[in-house]
Amino acid sequence: MTKTLAYLKPYRGAVAWGLILKFLGSVAELFLPLLLEYIINEAVPAADMNRVLICGGIMLVFAFIALFGNIFANRLSVTSSGGMTHDLRYDLFSKTCYLSSSQVDRLGVPSLISRLTSDSYYVNQMVARTLRLGVRAPILILGGIILAFTRDWALALVLLACVPLVGIIIFIITKKSVPLYFGVQKKQDDMVRDMQENVTGVRVVKALTKEEYESEKFDGLVKELAAREFKANKIMSLSNPLATLVLNLGLVAVIVTGALRGNLPGTVLAFLQYFVIILNAMIALTKIFVVISRGSASAGRIESVLREDTSEKILDISDEKNGYKIEFSNVSFSYNGVGDNLKDIDFALKEGETLGIIGATGSGKSTLVNLLMRFYDAGGGNIRIDGRDVRAYKNDELRKKxxxxxxxxxxxxxxxxxxxxxxxxxxxxxxxxxxxxxxxxxxxxxxxxxxxxxxxxxxxxxxxxxxxxxxxxxxxxxxPEILILDDSSSALDYATDAAFRKALAKDYPDCTKIIVAQRISSIKNADLILVLDDGRVIGKGRHEELMRDCDEYKLIYAAQMGGEKDARAQD
Ligand SMILES: Nc1ncnc2c1ncn2[C@@H]1O[C@H](COP(=O)(O)OP(=O)(O)OP(=O)(O)O)[C@@H](O)[C@H]1O
Ligand SMILES: [Mg+2]
Missing domain, CATH: 3.40.50.300 (P-loop containing nucleotide triphosphate hydrolases)
Structure with a gap:
C-alpha cells in the first residue's frame, strides 16, 4: 500500500489544501448548532432582534464556509486522486509492456487487464473517498462529542452512550459484509472475462451455434453475481435502519433527560443536531472502511506487478565469431521445468540464408523463435547472432535486428x-x-x-x-537483418505464396529468413530445413536430402502431394 500511496506525493499541495479546507468546513459545520442554541435560548427570549440577525448572519457565513470548504476540498480530492490514478495506471501499463513472456505467463493476461482497469479504479475510489471523508468524519464525530460536553455533560453522556452502540452495530455489519463484497468483486472479474471471451470469439460462438449455451453460461454467472450482491447488500442495508433506531432512541433519551433536568429547548435542539451529524459521520466512516478494504486489496495486486523485476539481464559472454548469422548449439528449453519443450537443437545459418521449420502442432517451432528473440532464456546451450550470445545483447539492440x-x-x-x-x-x-x-x-x-x-x-x-x-x-x-514468419503464409494461396517467396529472395537478399510453415512448398527452397517432433530435430538438411533421409518429412510430403501438384502447376 505504501508504494501506491507514494503516488500522491506529487499532489501533496492539493492534498494538504484539500484537508485544510475540509477541516475548516467541518469545524464551521460544528458551530452551527451552538449558534442555533444561542438564538433560541438567549436572543429570542430577550426579544433582541439585533442579536437574532447578527447570529443568523454568522450562521449564514459559517454555512457558506462549510459549503465552499467542502466543494473546493472535493475538487482538490478529485484532482489529486485522478492525477495519482493516471500516474499509477501509466506506470502499471509501462511495466506490463516490459514484463518478460514468462512473467506474463505467470500473472495471466486477464488478471493483468483487470489490474489495469478495475483494480486501478478501486484504488482511485479509495483515495478519493478517503480524502473526502477521511478527515471530515472523525472531526465531526470527535468535535461533535467535545462540543456536546461543553453544553451539558448529562445530555452529552446520553449521546456518548449511543455512539459505541452505533459503532458496534456498524462494526459487526461491516465485518460480515466486507468479505461478501470481495466475493462480489471476484465474480465480477469472472463475468468480465466471460464477456470478453464471448465478444472476441463471437464468430466461433455463432459458427458452432453455441449462442444458447453461452447465454445460459453467462446467465448463470450473472445470477450468481446478483445472488452475492443481494447477500452483501442485505446485510449492509441493515446498518442504516439499525443506526437510525439507536439515534431515535437516543433522541428520546435526550429529550426526556433534558425535560427532567430542565434544559432549555435550544440546548436540546443543538444536541439533536449533534446526534444527526455524528451518526451520519459514522455511517460515512463505514463506507470508507469498505472502500479502503477493497482498495487496499487492489493496491496490493497492482504493487505486485510494479514490483516485478523487469531490468534487463545482460550476461557477460564473450563473442565467438565464426561467420554465422544465427547459431543454435545444443539448445534445450522447458517452459515449466517439467519435461523439455526443446532438446538439443543444433544448427547454423549464414547471412542471407533461409531456414525452414516444419513439424507437427506443438513440436516446438514457435518456441524456437521465442528463444531466438530472447522472449525466454534457453535452459541449456547457446544461441548466437553474429557470433554473440543473445543474452549478451541489450533487448533493444537484439530486437531491432x-x-x-x-x-x-x-x-x-x-x-x-x-x-x-x-x-x-x-x-x-x-x-x-x-x-x-x-x-x-x-x-x-x-x-x-x-x-x-x-x-x-x-x-x-x-x-x-x-x-x-x-x-x-x-x-x-x-x-530487418532477420525475418521471422511464424506460420504467416498459411492463408495465402499457392500462387501468391510462390510469388512472395520469389520477391523476398529478389528484394531482400541480405535478410536472413526463418520461415515456420505447415506446407512443404513454403520452405522447399530453403537453405536448411529443420523437421521438429516433440521438441527434437528429427530431420535436418535441404529438401532433397530430407526426401532421401527423413521418413517423417517424406510422410508430410506425401500427404501434401495434391497441393504440391497444384503449386507446381501455378509456379
Ligand atoms: N507459454 C507457454 N507455457 C507453457 N507451455 C507452452 C507455452 N507455449 C507453448 N507451450 C508448450 O510448448 C510446446 C511447443 O509449443 P509451440 O508453440 O512451440 O508449438 P508449435 O510447434 O509452434 O505448434 P503450432 O504448429 O501449433 O504453432 C507445446 O507442447 C506447448 O503446449
Ligand atoms: Mg507455433
Whole structure:
C-alpha cells in the first residue's frame, strides 16, 4: 500500500489544501448548532432582534464556509486522486509492456487487464473517498462529542452512550459484509472475462451455434453475481435502519433527560443536531472502511506487478565469431521445468540464408523463435547472432535486428500505412516496397483510400489472407537483418505464396529468413530445413536430402502431394 500511496506525493499541495479546507468546513459545520442554541435560548427570549440577525448572519457565513470548504476540498480530492490514478495506471501499463513472456505467463493476461482497469479504479475510489471523508468524519464525530460536553455533560453522556452502540452495530455489519463484497468483486472479474471471451470469439460462438449455451453460461454467472450482491447488500442495508433506531432512541433519551433536568429547548435542539451529524459521520466512516478494504486489496495486486523485476539481464559472454548469422548449439528449453519443450537443437545459418521449420502442432517451432528473440532464456546451450550470445545483447539492440510476423498476430484498428509503419517513421518507399514484396500492393490499391484505408478492429474487414499479407509487409518494412514468419503464409494461396517467396529472395537478399510453415512448398527452397517432433530435430538438411533421409518429412510430403501438384502447376 505504501508504494501506491507514494503516488500522491506529487499532489501533496492539493492534498494538504484539500484537508485544510475540509477541516475548516467541518469545524464551521460544528458551530452551527451552538449558534442555533444561542438564538433560541438567549436572543429570542430577550426579544433582541439585533442579536437574532447578527447570529443568523454568522450562521449564514459559517454555512457558506462549510459549503465552499467542502466543494473546493472535493475538487482538490478529485484532482489529486485522478492525477495519482493516471500516474499509477501509466506506470502499471509501462511495466506490463516490459514484463518478460514468462512473467506474463505467470500473472495471466486477464488478471493483468483487470489490474489495469478495475483494480486501478478501486484504488482511485479509495483515495478519493478517503480524502473526502477521511478527515471530515472523525472531526465531526470527535468535535461533535467535545462540543456536546461543553453544553451539558448529562445530555452529552446520553449521546456518548449511543455512539459505541452505533459503532458496534456498524462494526459487526461491516465485518460480515466486507468479505461478501470481495466475493462480489471476484465474480465480477469472472463475468468480465466471460464477456470478453464471448465478444472476441463471437464468430466461433455463432459458427458452432453455441449462442444458447453461452447465454445460459453467462446467465448463470450473472445470477450468481446478483445472488452475492443481494447477500452483501442485505446485510449492509441493515446498518442504516439499525443506526437510525439507536439515534431515535437516543433522541428520546435526550429529550426526556433534558425535560427532567430542565434544559432549555435550544440546548436540546443543538444536541439533536449533534446526534444527526455524528451518526451520519459514522455511517460515512463505514463506507470508507469498505472502500479502503477493497482498495487496499487492489493496491496490493497492482504493487505486485510494479514490483516485478523487469531490468534487463545482460550476461557477460564473450563473442565467438565464426561467420554465422544465427547459431543454435545444443539448445534445450522447458517452459515449466517439467519435461523439455526443446532438446538439443543444433544448427547454423549464414547471412542471407533461409531456414525452414516444419513439424507437427506443438513440436516446438514457435518456441524456437521465442528463444531466438530472447522472449525466454534457453535452459541449456547457446544461441548466437553474429557470433554473440543473445543474452549478451541489450533487448533493444537484439530486437531491432528482427522483422516478425507471429502466429495469430494482430493488426490495429487504424490505417494500412500505420499498421505497416507501426510507429517507426518509415518512408513511403519502404512501405510500398514491403507491400509489394508481401503481395499486398494489389489488394491495398483496391481499398478505398489505398494505404489510408482504415482497418476495423482486429482487421475484421479484411480476409485472412489479406491480413497475413499486411503482417508480412509489417515484418519486412524496416528491412530487418532477420525475418521471422511464424506460420504467416498459411492463408495465402499457392500462387501468391510462390510469388512472395520469389520477391523476398529478389528484394531482400541480405535478410536472413526463418520461415515456420505447415506446407512443404513454403520452405522447399530453403537453405536448411529443420523437421521438429516433440521438441527434437528429427530431420535436418535441404529438401532433397530430407526426401532421401527423413521418413517423417517424406510422410508430410506425401500427404501434401495434391497441393504440391497444384503449386507446381501455378509456379
Ligand atoms: N507459454 C507457454 N507455457 C507453457 N507451455 C507452452 C507455452 N507455449 C507453448 N507451450 C508448450 O510448448 C510446446 C511447443 O509449443 P509451440 O508453440 O512451440 O508449438 P508449435 O510447434 O509452434 O505448434 P503450432 O504448429 O501449433 O504453432 C507445446 O507442447 C506447448 O503446449
Ligand atoms: Mg507455433
Amino acid at each position: 528482427f522483422g516478425v510476423a507471429f502466429q495469430n498476430d494482430f493488426l490495429m484498428a487504424s490505417t494500412v500505412r500505420e499498421n505497416v509503419d507501426y510507429g517507426r517513421g518509415l518512408s513511403d518507399e519502404e512501405i510500398e516496397k514491403a507491400l509489394k514484396a508481401a503481395q499486398a500492393e494489389e489488394f491495398v490499391q483496391t481499398l478505398e483510400g489505398g494505404v489510408d484505408y482504415n482497418l476495423a478492429q482486429k482487421a475484421n474487414n479484411l480476409s485472412g489472407g489479406q491480413k497475413q499479407r499486411l503482417l508480412i509487409a509489417r515484418a519486412l518494412a524496416a528491412s
